[in-house]
Amino acid sequence: xxxxxxxxxxxxxxxxxxxxxxxxxxxxxxxxxxxxxxxxxxxxxxxxxxxxxxxxxxxxxxxxxxxxxxxxxxxxxxxxxxxxxxxxxxxxxxxxxxxxxxxxxxxxxxxxxxxxxxxxxxxxxxxxxxxxxxxxxxxxxxxxxxxxxxxxxxxxxxxxxxxxxxxxxxxxxxxxxxxxxxxxxxxxxxxxxxxxxxxxxxxxxxxxxxxxxxxxxxxxxxxxxxxxxxxxxxxxxxxxxxxxxxxxxxxxxxxxxxxxxxxxxxxxxxxxxxxxxxxxxxxxxxxxx
Numbered sequence: 001x002x003x004x005x006x007x008x009x010x011x012x013x014x015x016x017x018x019x020x021x022x023x024x025x026x027x028x029x030x031x032x033x034x035x036x037x038x039x040x041x042x043x044x045x046x047x048x049x050x051x052x053x054x055x056x057x058x059x060x061x062x063x064x065x066x067x068x069x070x071x072x073x074x075x076x077x078x079x080x081x082x083x084x085x086x087x088x089x090x091x092x093x094x095x096x097x098x099x100x101x102x103x104x105x106x107x108x109x110x111x112x113x114x115x116x117x118x119x120x121x122x123x124x125x126x127x128x129x130x131x132x133x134x135x136x137x138x139x140x141x142x143x144x145x146x147x148x149x150x151x152x153x154x155x156x157x158x159x160x161x162x163x164x165x166x167x168x169x170x171x172x173x174x175x176x177x178x179x180x181x182x183x184x185x186x187x188x189x190x191x192x193x194x195x196x197x198x199x200x201x202x203x204x205x206x207x208x209x210x211x212x213x214x215x216x217x218x219x220x221x222x223x224x225x226x227x228x229x230x231x232x233x234x235x236x237x238x239x240x241x242x243x244x245x246x247x248x249x250x251x252x253x254x255x256x257x258x259x260x261x262x263x264x265x266x267x268x269x270x271x272x273x274x275x276x277x278x279x280x281x282x283x284x285x286x287x288x289x
Contacts, residue, residue: 022277027060029200034190036068052272054122062162065169068186069109076104090144093183098146101183105171114169124167129174132157137174137182148174148182155196187249195256202258205266210284224285227254250286261286
């Protein structure tokens with residue numbers, strides 16, 4: 001008997017059996033997904049990402065979602081007539097811009113993701129890096145205003161949510177001891193949070209399929225690297241431009257205790273399940289030595 005998608009019941013059963021070793025591997029393990037930027041723009045793909053996360057949660061994976069929202073912030077600033085300025089690729093964040101960042105990230109984007117997870121059968125709670133002083137931060141550069149660097153992580157709020165069976169959905173703003181709130185790079189925040197948890201895997205979803213041996217040739221995707229090999233690709237110029245901070249975040253996460261980090265293409269439908277539940281994977285896997 002065939003279903004609407006052309007698969008027989010026997011074929012469906014075989015797919016589940018083949019996934020069993022991977023389900024066993026990740027059951028009760030922590031997997032942190034960083035999701036944001038251009039990978040969040042397509043609404044259909046966003047829905048599929050939420051479906052992937054709920055499925056993992058239902059089979060016993062401890063899922064955490066860390067999100068950005070750069071395009072949404074820029075859109076809101078444009079609607080409010082606020083000019084968007086960048087210095088060295090980083091958004092200049094004055095006090096008014098920081099209010100917009102909080103409104104968009106911790107409000108609109110965070111709660112919409114929570115709603116999507118809940119509507120697909122998950123149990124999710126949205127928090128920001130300010131809640132429980134989860135992300136401790138300091139000002140990076142006075143020229144950038146309220147752009148922060150991570151100085152520490154209080155992981156207790158995330159652990160509490162995981163222990164109670166929730167999917168934590170975290171927006172990446174942080175604060176200092178004086179109560180100043182800062183905009184934090186999403187990849188950096190994800191690396192620190194994953195490290196503090198000793199996560200089994202960190203998935204960085206982006207708009208490129210992974211690390212390429214030739215940055216202009218998608219067919220040269222490198223499926224697997226050690227941390228030292230990845231560092232060497234930065235040194236020799238193979239990794240350049242916007243991929244440098246992303247790869248450095250991967251190395252930082254591994255140095256902090258994350259077992260495996262994957263840079264993967266968020267534009268591919270169900271890429272999270274492909275990465276975790278198949279042999280082929282869906283990006284560049286960076287592991288410790």
